[in-house]
Amino acid sequence: MHLSKQPTADVSLDALYRIFTIPEAPESTLGKIERHLSENLAGFLSAHIVAKEKPLHEIEEDFADSAIPEQPSFVSEHTDELLNKLVAHSVHTASPRFIGHMTSALPYFLLPLAKLMVGLNQNLVKIETSKAFTPLERQVLGMMHHLVYGQEGEFYQHWMHSAEHSLGAFCSGGTVANITALWVARNKLFAATDGFAGVASEGLAAGLAHYGYKRACVLVSERGHYSLSKAADVLGIGRSNLVAVATDHNNRIRVDALREQCAKVAAEGGRVMAIVGIAGTTETGHIDPLADIAEVAAEVDAHFHVDAAWGGATLLSDTHRHLLQGIEQADSVTIDAHKQMYVPMGAGMVLFKDPSLVHAIEHHAEYVIRRGSKDLGSHTMEGSRPGMAMLVYSALHVMGRKGYQLLIDQSIDKANNFAGLISQQDDFEVITEPQLCLLTYRYVPAPIKAALENADDAQKRRVTPLLNQLTKHIQKSQRESGNSFVSRTKLTPMQYAKEPTTVFRTVLANPLTTMDMLAEILQEQREIANSAIHTQRALFAEARACGLLND
Amino acid sequence: MHLSKQPTADVSLDALYRIFTIPEAPESTLGKIERHLSENLAGFLSAHIVAKEKPLHEIEEDFADSAIPEQPSFVSEHTDELLNKLVAHSVHTASPRFIGHMTSALPYFLLPLAKLMVGLNQNLVKIETSKAFTPLERQVLGMMHHLVYGQEGEFYQHWMHSAEHSLGAFCSGGTVANITALWVARNKLFAATDGFAGVASEGLAAGLAHYGYKRACVLVSERGHYSLSKAADVLGIGRSNLVAVATDHNNRIRVDALREQCAKVAAEGGRVMAIVGIAGTTETGHIDPLADIAEVAAEVDAHFHVDAAWGGATLLSDTHRHLLQGIEQADSVTIDAHKQMYVPMGAGMVLFKDPSLVHAIEHHAEYVIRRGSKDLGSHTMEGSRPGMAMLVYSALHVMGRKGYQLLIDQSIDKANNFAGLISQQDDFEVITEPQLCLLTYRYVPAPIKAALENADDAQKRRVTPLLNQLTKHIQKSQRESGNSFVSRTKLTPMQYAKEPTTVFRTVLANPLTTMDMLAEILQEQREIANSAIHTQRALFAEARACGLLND
Known part of the structure; x- marks a missing residue:
């Protein structure tokens, strides 16, 4: 389905009527995408979203034209362009390793229902x-x-x-x-x-x-x-x-x-x-x-x-x-x-x-x-x-209260288990324990973590900015490498003298996230930390300078 | 795809994981609906939306339960229920005879794209x-x-x-x-x-x-x-x-x-x-x-x-x-x-x-x-x-500025032609001439329309409430009969001494609306007016009482 690409005079009303009356052919690019979405959403998203981060300024070059195109485009060509420029560089919010924000995987049945909702308009x-x-x-x-x-x-x-x-x-x-x-x-x-x-x-x-x-x-x-x-x-x-x-x-x-x-x-x-x-x-x-x-x-x-x-x-x-x-x-x-x-x-x-x-x-x-x-x-x-209420209605009916209970219970259990796993590491610490399925934590090199247990407020304050720098570096590097995503925020924890403290923040709502994945995320963070030689050196120097560690 | 309907203990996490990982089968109810939407949206809407108006209080009976269901439902059963209770009694906003509001038909390619947008979430x-x-x-x-x-x-x-x-x-x-x-x-x-x-x-x-x-x-x-x-x-x-x-x-x-x-x-x-x-x-x-x-x-x-x-x-x-x-x-x-x-x-x-x-x-x-x-x-x-901007982006590219120009030009032309058609009738009058594709008009029995041309303000004021009543009656009956829909509003037209005047309001944005359909809509309104014997009698009596018509 497409509009004519001939010179002006040929952008005809007939061609326009067609886009209101004749659907995409099943074998068209858009028809295939639609089938792929229906049959294997996770596969579609994994196959099309590029894991490795492309710098934003490069992406912006693809969205730089302020002129509305004069001539129509073929739907198929436009769809290809969307796949390459937009979908490839969107965020895989449904990925079980995307645990940084409140956007999770969606139940499959909501996709065709969303289309029904849009069609009813x-x-x-x-x-x-x-x-x-x-x-x-x-x-x-x-x-x-x-x-x-x-x-x-x-x-x-x-x-x-x-x-x-x-x-x-x-x-x-x-x-x-x-x-x-x-x-x-x-x-x-x-x-x-x-x-x-x-x-x-x-x-x-x-x-x-x-x-x-x-x-x-x-x-x-x-x-x-x-x-x-x-x-x-x-x-x-x-x-x-x-x-x-x-x-x-x-x-x-x-x-x-x-x-x-x-x-x-x-x-x-x-x-x-x-x-x-x-x-x-x-x-x-x-x-x-x-x-x-x-x-x-x-x-x-x-x-x-x-x-x-x-x-x-x-x-x-x-x-x-x-x-x-x-x-x-x-x-x-x-x-x-x-x-x-x-x-x-x-x-x-x-x-x-x-x-x-x-x-x-x-x-x-x-x-x-x-x-x-x-x-x-x-x-x-x-x-x-729009009629979004329909999707809530359907979700409530198809999953039922008991279905939701299971989802919520497992998310909170998982957060508690993850907090347990973090506490077992000698180089990570939980900053806020989960009440729901959110928790915050950070990486702290093992000797410093041990020393912080008996540190005074002044010492805590001294090393915090460098720990913040390290946390920020780990979070950004991990995001850019594209395998997984945790977010970060700044808190003022009591145990750290209310000093503004940068932490990793995770939201464990996606039912497909497993404990193995969470262990891998910690391991990746540890590896990034170990390769951040410059920041680590500065941190240890500061720890020695303030007497937190012995020379 | 469904959750177990067994007693509580059997609402399992495994069943829940499935709704996040396994799509609807192509032959499932939802799979069929989706295909129908893709292949023949207009057909789907015409086939499923019931034309005849069901009284609202009856529809409300289908949406009366305030309890969230405890147990999950089969997607297929739930979908059937949606079709019968919701879709059947939704509004056919895409119908070319639905010219009462600003909601028109949508180009086909936007449906799969909307699904892509929802899937990317x-x-x-x-x-x-x-x-x-x-x-x-x-x-x-x-x-x-x-x-x-x-x-x-x-x-x-x-x-x-x-x-x-x-x-x-x-x-x-x-x-x-x-x-x-x-x-x-x-x-x-x-x-x-x-x-x-x-x-x-x-x-x-x-x-x-x-x-x-x-x-x-x-x-x-x-x-x-x-x-x-x-x-x-x-x-x-x-x-x-x-x-x-x-x-x-x-x-x-x-x-x-x-x-x-x-x-x-x-x-x-x-x-x-x-x-x-x-x-x-x-x-x-x-x-x-x-x-x-x-x-x-x-x-x-x-x-x-x-x-x-x-x-x-x-x-x-x-x-x-x-x-x-x-x-x-x-x-x-x-x-x-x-x-x-x-x-x-x-x-x-x-x-x-x-x-x-x-x-x-x-x-x-x-x-x-x-x-x-x-x-x-x-x-x-x-x-x-959500990423709605994507749909605007795609619409601008696929239709192009020139495509939009054609759509807008034809909608304004159609409004002018419709105004012309109304003016030719001896029992309808245009109240506001179109500048864009909107216009308002009303039905006025031929003798009264003729007499109003030389009426004084007092006479105009006397018959207006009854004409309003007639307009309101026609608009409601036409909507309820389900073939077509114009909306109504109240204006204070100069030519009617700024008396609050109820009018039909039409928005001619749907490119699939034809002049034949518009002529049929007038004819249907005329027939409803002719059958409103009681209001017509009262109107003529008032017209005589105030000297607008001779006894």
């Missing part, structure tokens, strides 16, 4: 362009609401399909979900009242003035996701009014520090608008003491939001759901199905305990989302949206 | 999970920037791949694009300066106080999209500070009224933060006089944003791009590729004239979007995002 903003997709999305939100809040059947019968209510909002991802939750919290706090039409209408400055608050604050632990700072900016709150609360040695918010900060905000004439609990920090996977936070939020009458973008899926496991105890007291909860629910990118959700909470952000128009309609667009930040 | 927030997709997205933004602003090649060589800059932001849709543009405008206006850390940090109330403005306003014509009101709410500006400016008889902003409103805002101590021009109103497809708006924006030193979510694609046609003259003076422009660029749902963009404008909304974190990285996430409102 529904628009969920309004029922006229989505019909059954609207009740389906409402059901998925109901199921997830039930997972979090566990209300009785009657509750869902009453609210799930109610036009004026909503158990949550589907969106592209956790960032939009978090912004939506805080938008609701802001509009609820600065609601309309005598002499004030509400913040939605009059704006935030008028709201603060009317209610007599100097500022509105959002409190979250210092391990909060950067999307919360973005939300504070977008919503007009200001990032400096996102108050970072100190954490304990497990990266969990300190409830005493939270109470102190609440008191401080109030004493300074501010108002705590929302407190955010984290159920699975992005960097270490730790979960805040949610029930305790709920108590504080109730004390200061603040909206309680839980960012469970990553950890929310843990609720599907009866073995581990107790870790999130207290989440059922949250006013709103963010969960990303494209993280540990194994759905493709683009499936975020925010759930609301109270189905009428969304009134705070309700919008209507004449041609869509009319008052009283069941159009989902009246309660979402986004407008036009 | 890249996350565009950071280069570590997207690699070549990052430069590709930057190139697509560059191409669209070039389409709008037409800078020299050197400009793009310099900025397109610059880490600290961005020619735009990809996002899920026009709403997020508009919010992003106004977020930039707000943060630019309330920038950091001596004694003020900027609105991003200190919040909007502090910004207004520091700069001494009573309020920040956004001005747009009364035909502006509802997403702008949502943006004003989200950003803390307040919806009442979104000032609606009067339009002329063609639904275009009145530049004199715009100047007046600007003066009024300033006189009252406010500040015009942004003026939004519309390039293709959602309801009627009209385009504001963009060059004139640019002049006013320059006079009052306001950010000039153009919402070209719908009409932006018109720039691809040399025949019609002059309609958007002045767009190249906009500071930012919204374009949705999932509208008239024929890409699946979820491909919005905002473009920035000045590549450093995004500094106003820049965000960084330790583990991703580090300072100096090329991670796209540092300049977008959303976080994790």
